[in-house]
Amino acid sequence: MKFFIDTASLKDIQEAQDLGILDGVTTNPSLMAKEGISGKNNIMRHYKAICDIVDGDVSAEVIATTFEEMIAEGEELAEIDEQIVVKIPMIKDGIKAIKYFSERGIKTNCTLVFSAGQALLAAKAGATYVSPFVGRLDDISSDGMILIEDIRTIYDNYGFETQILAASVRHPLHILQCAKIGSDVMTGPLSAIMALLNHPLTDSGLAKFLADHAKANAK
Secondary structure (H helix, E strand, O other): OEEEEEOOOHHHHHHHHHHOOOOEEEOOHHHHHHOOOOOHHHHHHHHHHHHHHOOOEEEEEOOOOOHHHHHHHHHHHHOOOOOEEEEEEOOHHHHHHHHHHHHOOOOEEEEEEOOHHHHHHHHHHOOOEEEEEHHHHHHOOOOHHHHHHHHHHHHHHHOOOOEEEEEOOOOHHHHHHHHHHOOOEEEEOHHHHHHOOOOHHHHHHHHHHHHHHHHHHHO
């Protein structure tokens, strides 16, 4: 399973990259705003800075909601770097835009997916990635992992090449559940990724090893 980090923070991206497990980055307008990035030119430069840190795909989201505007904005984003994946919302014109881009070899990420039917349409249109939002489904007392399972079954049934990118991942259990189900990618905050490192028996075991080593070398 690929590990993407869901942020616009260059610091967090660099830390995940330094860990040696990062496969890509996802961003959105809210994450850009959180980092204080505003204005078209600044946003475009920030996307390029992200691409310069990581080796894998970087999702850059369009703001437009009409076909023509999504095409114009997406083509501009794609010109930033070959790593850019144009992030398109799951709406009628979004599906049309995904088809347009897929026919021209431009990678896409269909975002804001909350049903298997939406994921099926995205795959039929040729999306590179489909992003079901598991955390937001959990927020409304629905099980986001059931959606991942349903999409996995449908894609396997028909050999769709669209990759399942589990989004809105909130904690390490989400990551492990995605891995068990067979999600191709997960994207989440640095905190969720780093939490996979933690276990109390690792901490106590290391403390004992170091204490025993200190005793042995004190003689």
